[in-house]
Amino acid sequence: MAVLYVLKVDEFKPLLDYAEVAEDLSISNHGAYQKIKTDGVLIIPRVATGLDPAIWFGALVGGFEGAIEEFSEDTLRIV
Numbered sequence: 001m002a003v004l005y006v007l008k009v010d011e012f013k014p015l016l017d018y019a020e021v022a023e024d025l026s027i028s029n030h031g032a033y034q035k036i037k038t039d040g041v042l043i044i045p046r047v048a049t050g051l052d053p054a055i056w057f058g059a060l061v062g063g064f065e066g067a068i069e070e071f072s073e074d075t076l077r078i079v
Contacts (some may be wrong), residue, residue, distance in 0.1 A: 001066070003026075003065035003078075006033060018036055018044060025042070042077070053073055
């Protein structure tokens, strides 16, 4: 199981928008955060979110569960 906690601010809304339509991701409330979860590998391609790289690289500010396999300008992959 991999989890990404997304701070509930407008800047990170594109991450949640992506997760809402991704088949293998689910979203739930977690206090001041939204929790994006998957039973497998959590993969989010930056281009699909529309996030600018400056905001993208702040995506982990809310925390995560699992291990970061890749966090590049193109892809976030948590296992």
